[in-house]
Amino acid sequence: MRDDKLHILKRELYRWAKQTLRGTNIKNEQTQSIIEISTQGIDEWYSKSKSEAQIRSILKLKEILAKAVKTHESKNIHSDRKNAPSFEYYECSVEVQEKEYNAVVSVKLVVAMENERRIYYHHYLDEKK
Incomplete structure (x- = not known):
């Protein structure tokens, strides 16, 4: 796909994601x-997505978050915010444009009062060989 068409697709899917996915809660x-889809996660996808498959993968985000398997956690070393102490990482297979990928998902764990919230932060695709 040409760069200009890819940019148009990305903009259209960004608008779609903000209207359709933002504020959605998905049960893993x-x-x-419960993993929340936030504006920050959609913005992160938009800023980091370069390939057509990665761009189109936003259409499968709800499926990815529901089916992904938690692989590990890590301490949040990028911020001193005490209410966001760690990230959880998940993986699952996903098909985009008739190709199989491994979706790797980052979920930010946010602690407010006694409640923990899991907020989708970002995902990327690894092509399966």
Whole structure:
């Protein structure tokens, strides 16, 4: 796909994601945790997505978040914010444009009062060989 068409697609899917996905809560099948889709996560996807497959993968975000398997956690070393102490990482297979990918998802753990919130932060695709 030409760069100008790719840019148009990306802009259209960004608008779609903000209207359709923002504020959605997805229950992860493995952990039974609720993962929120926030504006920050959609913005992160928009700023980092370069390939057509990565751009189109936003259409499958709800499926990815529901089916992904938690692989590990890590301390949040990028911020001193005490209410966002760690990230959880998930992976799952996803098909985009008839190709199989491994979607790798970052979820920010936010602690407010006694409640923990899991907020989608970013995802990327690794092409399966």
